[in-house]
Amino acid sequence: MSETFDLKTTTVRAINEHLHGLAPDATGVYEILNPNGSHNIAVGVDAPVEINIRGHAGYFTAGMNKQARVTVYGNVGWSVAENMMSGRVHVKGFASQCAGASGHGGLLVIDGDASSRCGISMKGIDIVVGGSIGHMSAFMAQAGRLVVLGDAGKGLGDSLYEAVIYVRGKIHGLGADARVEDLSEEDRTQIGELLEQAGLSARPAEFTRVASARTLYHWNPTSPQVSVL
Amino acid sequence: MKQMLTLEESANYNRKILNYIHQASETGVYDIRGLGAKRRVPSLDDLVFLTASLSRYPLEGYREKCVTKTVLGTRFAKKPIELEMPITIAGMSFGSLSANVKEALGRAATHMGISTTTGDGGMTPEERNSSKTLVYQCLPSRYGFNPDDVRKADAIEIVVGQGAKPGGGGMLLGLKVSERVARMRTLPPGIDQRSACRHPDWTGPDDLTIKIQELREITDWKVPIYIKFGATRVREDVKLAIKAGADVIVVDGMQGGTAATQEVFIEHAGIPTLPAIRLAVEALEEMDMLGKVQLVVSGGIRTGADVAKALALGADAVAIGQGVLMSLGCNTPHYIDADGRPVDVTEEYQALGTAPGYCHHCQTGLCPVGVTTQHPVLEQRMQPEWGARRLINYLTTLKMELTTIARACGKSNVHHLEREDLVALTVEAAAMAKRPLAGTNWIPGA
Ligand code: SF4
Numbered sequence: 199m200s201e202t203f204d205l206k207t208t209t210v211r212a213i214n215e216h217l218h219g220l221a222p223d224a225t226g227v228y229e230i231l232n233p234n235g236s237h238n239i240a241v242g243v244d245a246p247v248e249i250n251i252r253g254h255a256g257y258f259t260a261g262m263n264k265q266a267r268v269t270v271y272g273n274v275g276w277s278v279a280e281n282m283m284s285g286r287v288h289v290k291g292f293a294s295q296c297a298g299a300s301g302h303g304g305l306l307v308i309d310g311d312a313s314s315r316c317g318i319s320m321k322g323i324d325i326v327v328g329g330s331i332g333h334m335s336a337f338m339a340q341a342g343r344l345v346v347l348g349d350a351g352k353g354l355g356d357s358l359y360e361a362v363i364y365v366r367g368k369i370h371g372l373g374a375d376a377r378v379e380d381l382s383e384e385d386r387t388q389i390g391e392l393l394e395q396a397g398l399s400a401r402p403a404e405f406t407r408v409a410s411a412r413t414l415y416h417w418n419p420t421s422p423q424v425s426v427l
Numbered sequence: 428m429k430q431m432l433t434l435e436e437s438a439n440y441n442r443k444i445l446n447y448i449h450q451a452s453e454t455g456v457y458d459i460r461g462l463g464a465k466r467r468v469p470s471l472d473d474l475v476f477l478t479a480s481l482s483r484y485p486l487e488g489y490r491e492k493c494v495t496k497t498v499l500g501t502r503f504a505k506k507p508i509e510l511e512m513p514i515t516i517a518g519m520s521f522g523s524l525s526a527n528v529k530e531a532l533g534r535a536a537t538h539m540g541i542s543t544t545t546g547d548g549g550m551t552p553e554e555r556n557s558s559k560t561l562v563y564q565c566l567p568s569r570y571g572f573n574p575d576d577v578r579k580a581d582a583i584e585i586v587v588g589q590g591a592k593p594g595g596g597g598m599l600l601g602l603k604v605s606e607r608v609a610r611m612r613t614l615p616p617g618i619d620q621r622s623a624c625r626h627p628d629w630t631g632p633d634d635l636t637i638k639i640q641e642l643r644e645i646t647d648w649k650v651p652i653y654i655k656f657g658a659t660r661v662r663e664d665v666k667l668a669i670k671a672g673a674d675v676i677v678v679d680g681m682q683g684g685t686a687a688t689q690e691v692f693i694e695h696a697g698i699p700t701l702p703a704i705r706l707a708v709e710a711l712e713e714m715d716m717l718g719k720v721q722l723v724v725s726g727g728i729r730t731g732a733d734v735a736k737a738l739a740l741g742a743d744a745v746a747i748g749q750g751v752l753m754s755l756g757c758n759t760p761h762y763i764d765a766d767g768r769p770v771d772v773t774e775e776y777q778a779l780g781t782a783p784g785y786c787h788h789c790q791t792g793l794c795p796v797g798v799t800t801q802h803p804v805l806e807q808r809m810q811p812e813w814g815a816r817r818l819i820n821y822l823t824t825l826k827m828e829l830t831t832i833a834r835a836c837g838k839s840n841v842h843h844l845e846r847e848d849l850v851a852l853t854v855e856a857a858a859m860a861k862r863p864l865a866g867t868n869w870i871p872g873a
Contacts, residue, residue, distance in 0.1 A: 214644045237637045242574050242645030257634070258641040262574040277628035283573055299628040300569040302613070319569060319627035321613040338623055340613045359614055415618040416601060
């Protein structure tokens with residue numbers, strides 16, 4: 199089944215309302231034409247459908263996505279796939295700030311560059327960026343993997359928790375408590391798998407692993423941390 | 428001859444400050460603690476009602492009808508929140524509170540026809556199941572935040588900040604991060620959890636406008652969107668929140684509580700609730716939004732008189748956090764065991780370095796009365812049924828006091844209480860609330 203929505207003649211509200219009415223196991227292909235930078239397209243979808251956005255989209259595209267496979271044939275504004283739970287969001291162009299912010303699961307692929315704070319606060323999402331990422335990316339990232347084929351801006355991985363970052367290009371500066379670690383065999387396997395899922399190719403061995411040094415895990419490192427639990 | 432002792436305490440370097448300097452010198456770290464500002468600040472206590480006499484006509488004590496029904500979120504939401512009285516339970520996290528406490532809050536709120544609020548740690552089934560009306564907080568940390576719970580919520584509260592720590596993020600020390608709390612927050616158990624102070628996916632008010640639209644889209648424009656912030660630049664913040672599209676604005680004054688924050692924040696950041704209410708109401712008036720966007724105030728609301736004064740100053744409802752915890756036993760010398768007997772825990776307070784009546788040690792996770800804890804033994808000390816009963820009594824008392832005052836002011840609806848019903852007892856309160864000093868028509872600065 200395939201349906202087409204043209205944002206020249208309908209509204210984001212009408213599209214979202216329709217998508218929210220789908221059964222959790224609904225399938226089908228939804229084409230969205232003339233997005234023209236509209237915000238909040240396909241937010242809160244919870245069905246394994248395919249959604250193709252044919253053009254540039256605005257803020258929060260595919261926000262809080264569950265299950266759906268969303269492809270944007272253009273660029274996106276801030277916070278694409280924010281708080282995504284599952285499914286896949288693929289941006290064929292570039293992404294603005296906060297791509298994949300607080301994502302809990304699923305895969306976000308950005309073929310071009312992603313601006314600052316890519317993967318901020320990520321909580322289990324995997325993000326693969328074909329180009330470079332801006333400053334303060336993966337800030338306070340808790341879980342998940344961020345793979346960057348290009349360069350990373352300043353302050354990478356500031357205040358990281360358990361998320362892991364792999365960068366192939368130049369890292370312009372690490373944030374507080376982030377450190378470069380040796381790339382293990384397991385890392386290489388994971389990078390290879392993620393690249394394959396993203397449809398991008400690069401040699402896993404060329405990546406640098408960045409993870410938390412875990413020195414900020416206790417606010418007062420001098421006090422005894424006695425767990426009573 | 429015996430030397431005379433000269434015991435002259437310094438006002439600048441009193442025992443509290445000496446103790447602070449000594450402790451800082453010993454440890455090299457600041458203090459983190461729970462609850463809210465402890466020092467005296469101008470407050471609602473500094474206002475009194477001009478109840479009826481010859482020039483006003485009162486209603487009969489507890490008998491005549493006095494409406495308390497309150498509706499929040501009438502601006503854009505298809506389903507505004509309807510409360511039986513203008514009180515809501517403030518957002519407090521599962522993590523800082525036990526699941527038992529969350530359940531007690533839900534049960535009592537449901538019984539009283541009011542709403543309760545999640546906190547920084549996501550929504551637990553215990554609180555969703557026990558709360559008829561539940562406000563789901565969207566916090567900077569986004570711990571446990573997910574679309575399924577967004578869709579289950581009766582309202583969404585975007586938390587920009589908190590009165591106890593405006594501009595600061597939260598802390599949940601490792602002692603309270605149990606396996607369940609850690610799982611809900613996607614973090615390793617036992618580590619100190621720092622909740623972010625900035626939202627991850629928007630920064631300024633222009634982005635917030637689109638964020639609100641996103642949440643409205645996800646919820647199909649059904650539920651109200653609240654915006655909560657700590658009271659600092661209240662006039663500007665209220666206006667920006669209105670502009671961004673809020674249905675309800677929650678302003679939390681500096682007396683507002685926390686489970687764990689740097690003491691320097693608790694006592695030195697933000698402004699008291701008293702001037703915050705006035706500033707918020709003025710901003711609503713200047714935007715012609717009074718009554719269209721509802722105002723909820725919090726931060727040190729403890730009594731029915733506080734509720735009545737907040738309403739008279741222009742609030743639509745209040746949110747209560749610390750008062751609720753105290754109702755559940757916080758700072759009492761004992762807890763009640765399964766047989767209904769009080770069990771003295773003074774020694775456990777002592778082990779925390781405090782005593783009943785003085786405790787603000789929620790950050791330890793070792794709450795002697797089982798309120799702010801994840802400890803499997805301690806959390807059993809506050810059973811949901813007992814707690815709900817206590818809280819229902821407390822809320823009922825607040826409602827009785829509120830309506831009694833309203834009737835004495837001649838109002839058949841608590842929302843008819845007005846500024847004109849209040850005067851100030853101190854020059855500071857007169858200036859902050861813009862009410863005349865009692866016995867004069869003087870409003871400093873007016
Ligand atoms: S008694 Fe419990 S809830 Fe109250 S201040 Fe102490 S630790 Fe916190």
